[in-house]
Amino acid sequence: MEPDLNELEQTLNYAFRDRSLAVRALTHPSYEHERACSGNYQRLEFLGDAVLGMAVAEELYQKYPEYDEGVLSRLRSQVANQDTLAETARGMGLGKYLRLGKGEELSAGREKDSILADTLEALFAAVYLDGGLDRVRPLIIRFLGKAMELREARMIVNDPKSGLQELLSSRRLSSPVYRMVGESGPPHDRVFIFQALVDGVVVGEGEGRSKKAAQQAAAARALDHFSDLTESNP
Secondary structure (H helix, E strand, O other): OOOOHHHHHHHHOOOOOOHHHHHHHOEOHHHHHHHOOOOOOHHHHHHHHHHHHHHHHHHHHHHOOOOOHHHHHHHHHHHOOHHHHHHHHHHHOHHHHOEOOHHHHHOOHHHOHHHHHHHHHHHHHHHHHHHOHHHHHHHHHHHHHHHHHHHHHHHHHHOHHHHHHHHHHHOOOOOOEEEEEEEEOOHHHOEEEEEEEEOOEEEEEEEEOOHHHHHHHHHHHHHHHHHHHHHHOO
């Protein structure tokens, strides 16, 4: 069964002038091999990877002027990785449009992360070739913009020390200093207490079973501290 391109175009909010590009973007190599048709998504996926990377990098550069190259690179890699792309493709219902060979169909190819991610990149390339950068850029941001925000929040939550460092850098404040102020418990079950200081002022305190965990806890409290300041002084 051929994909319903009318429905796909409604999902994308984009009408292809050359629908053969869309069909190729949806064609897995297994389908091409079995049906002896011309073209699969692999070349488009190669181009789409570059188009996606550029669009995401530009959006992050404009959206987060306070972040340095290292932070921007980490965010881009998280937004453009296979997990995020596959998750986005599922949200679009992209799996039902795929042209798969019998083997991939029987092995749940429509749900495979690798196939969904590659197809999405190929589809972005198809729009790029069909309509140009000005048409594909907003499409990419529309589908991946929420992922950018979620990945930024997740990066800070999972690594409060890095998040605090980036926040202070964006506000042109000094880097935090971590000071151990206490420890308790037997040698095999120690609990450490650390404070996070900025310019000599304590902005957070936390405890943990290791020094590293205690520092992360202090950094998390410091992030809460600065968040509270922002809310009280909008």
